[in-house]
Amino acid sequence: MSGLYLGDKRLRPLLAELDRRNAVVSVRPITPPNTESVWCGRPSPMIEYLFESARTFADLLFTDSVIGFPNIRWIVTHAGGVMPLLSDRMEWFRRLVRKPEGPTVPLAEQLTTLFYDLAGTPFPAQVPALTHLTGTERRLLYGSDYCWTQPAGVHSQLSTIDQATPPWGFPDWRTLTTANAYRMLPRLARVRSAV
Template structure:
């Protein structure tokens, strides 16, 4: 019997997207050896094998904007319509975090109503930056104002940082650079006041928050030093970080989740597989480690706890 798990960090990879990204110069995305294989059948097999009821699909890095606004708008629309079709064809099994053609703000403000009102999107997926525009950039405020108005779920996903040519030291960027770029853009959102200006968004931070749990107090201290006279005062950085959601994708145990729980309450933790970018055997092993770990809440398992947390975010997808 299904546990009802809701996977908030799951990726689709249709052939047309891979072809277009490869043609744009991403034959080895983020320094990886190549593109993983993905199919609906293989994804459902992984879900059934691991008791995952619903996977919220999103496009991973490098996103949909390869340098041209018009092309990015068309690709975002095609990807979003494809994912919406999957959710209709497989009721209850898939949800959809739509792609947006950032940094094209005008195109993004056109895609958001289409995605939610016509395609029934469950949320949006935002890269940590697009062409160097990190998420605290004031030019993005109209986008966040609209997402706030819609009380949208905003799923963040890392990409290669702007300095990757030197900082990655020739290694694949998902290994280390992803977790630091996650911390970079979340810190930017906090320092810019974006989260306090738009408190109705529900933001999901991937990979147990990256390095955020161990940097939270440092960020808070610097925020007080740099913004001592702000009026009205911005909410304490740790308080802002405690108000976000965090998925367990990747190596959640034995060290990342314990660190995360020093920052947030258990009701802010969600399940994530990171399939198909995490190969199926490794995703199976990560899920087995979650199942073997003790839940921080008496009378629950990590499966039941994260499912309850997810159904608060997506009440229409209760198992």
């Protein structure tokens, strides 16, 4: 968005309106500006998208936008990117720079209020790291990354999801993510039951 991250104060009116509407907002990363020099000739989505997801939500967290607009249901793509691995470090730095009068809600607690999709390469490592941090699988949703990922890549991703150890209390990840989607968007469940 023209070099702005979502926590930018100029976007506060937009966040306020999304909050008023109880909006579901899925945030998908793109290649950030001026990163060509660090790609080393490799595909930008390989690493940059995972860091860009973390940058975007670090900005929302550090500006108290997640707790300030609690009715927005945020969906973080790629199982949170590198955020689960960086959350302790982010919290440490946040405490260093936080003003004494600032909010004291720990980042780990705020991260449990977000939803996460399984686009990309969620297994074998990303989802276990994320659920270790958030303490639950009830915030996970299916995400294919289609149309940015071609059908063969989507099928490959689905096979890793289907081969992963099922989540506790569910026969498989598809059942869990479907139940979570219906819980987040109850209207979908009503439409499905009417068909």
